[in-house]
Amino acid sequence: MDEAADADADAAAGRLRRLKAGMRRAFTRPPGYRNVFVWFVTGMLRNKRGLVGALIATWFNLPIAVLLGGLGLVIGAIAGYVGGALGGNNTADSWLSDIPVLSSMLNSAMLQGGGILGLLAGAAVGALGGFLFGLLVPWLAVAAISPFDGIGRFLAQLLVALLCGLLYTIYGVMAEGWLLRVQGARRPSRREQALIDPIIKDCAKRMGLSSVPPLLIDDDRAPNAFAATRHIAVNRGFLDEFDYDPEPLAGVICHELTHWRNADTISNLFIRGVALPLYLSYNVCTWLLQITRGTAQFIVMLTTWPILVCIRYFVMPLQAAGSQAAEYQADQGAVYAGHRQGIRQVLTRFRDSFDGARNGWDLSILASHPPNELRLEAIEESGVDYPLPDADGPATPMPVIITSSLVRD
Helix, strand or coil: CHHHHHHHHHHHHHHHHHHHHHHHHHCCCCCCCCCHHHHHHHHHCCCHHHHHHHHHHHHCCHHHHHHHHHHHHHHHHHHHHHHHHHHHHHHHHHHHCCCHHHHHHHHHHHHHHHHHHHHHHHHHHHHHHHHHHHHHHHHHHHHHHCHHHHHHHHHHHHHHHHHHHHHHHHHHHHCHHHHHHHCCEECCCHHHHHHHHHHHHHHHHHHCCCCCCCEEEECCCCCCEEECCCCEEEEHHHHHHCCCCHHHHHHHHHHHHHHHHCCHHHHHHHHHHHCHHHHHHHHHHHHHHHHCCHHHHHHHHHHHHHHHHHHHHHHHHHHHHHHHHHHHHHHHHHHHCCCHHHHHHHHHHCCCCCECCCCHHHHHHHHCCCCHHHHHHHCCCCCCCCCCCCCCCCCCCCCCCCCCCCCCC
């Protein structure tokens, strides 16, 4: 009896140890963070402006306000044009009814001018009125019934948004390896390991990192690389693009290690989680726009434009300042490690970002990255001349001239 109880206790203790070991692996953090809490909080607050933008856009009626603002713009423009045209015409009739030629000429001018001025004024008033109505009236209505209910609703929205962001971040960190493999990443082969592992270890030593994240390889032929919360991934297309040259590979690995060390991916996860309803809606919208054409695409745009406007013209511009600073810092990480030439080769070769994108949201974030020419300027060595065209730039295609062997008269 005692032996059976001891065996059960040992088995339970073994399961607990395995669970703890699995949790430690699931939340393996970069060096320099005392615990997971510090790592998470540091990452969550990396891009405060982007976080506020995601919070307002998703949880405080912004898509509805944009929709009502658009409807107000159209209705106000029509009403303003009609009112301005009729008002201008009546005014001209009362002033100039006794002057035959001049009356007719000014009637036409007042009709058109009054209509245009009315259209502009009506569009502005309608757009602003509709936007403010959608943004503020639901809150004012609740506050008018009970101020405490309004405050309570505001705090509840805030709490739900932050909890949603935290849970999504935890999910993203824990499930990262599985998600990356589902998306096509794999462990490196022996030959790939022999090529890349020494480069990663050397980069980590130069950067003062006591540990490095596991490497994954994606067989996608697009020349990309990216850092996740617990992994870095390199596409085969990137290796092929530079013919397996160690220097550009070292430059981009240092870049991604800096992202990993600075918890930039934690920041991205948390902002996505806070904006989760809008994030999922936006990805569905961009996917539908990609697979539809003609009338169907127009219908998709007509029904989803408030979401597209919120993301592209509010959330992404606010997130851009933080993401651009992160890109400049990651480039400086490569310079600090002594791979200025490597990161210059990469930035010169690609005029767009080399960080991978897996959905419409990622593409919009990449579009907010600083231009590569400005990133090249930021890592220039003092006193060194960098003339154009750059020797590491992509080759200029030869012009194709179509000729005919037929002799024409």
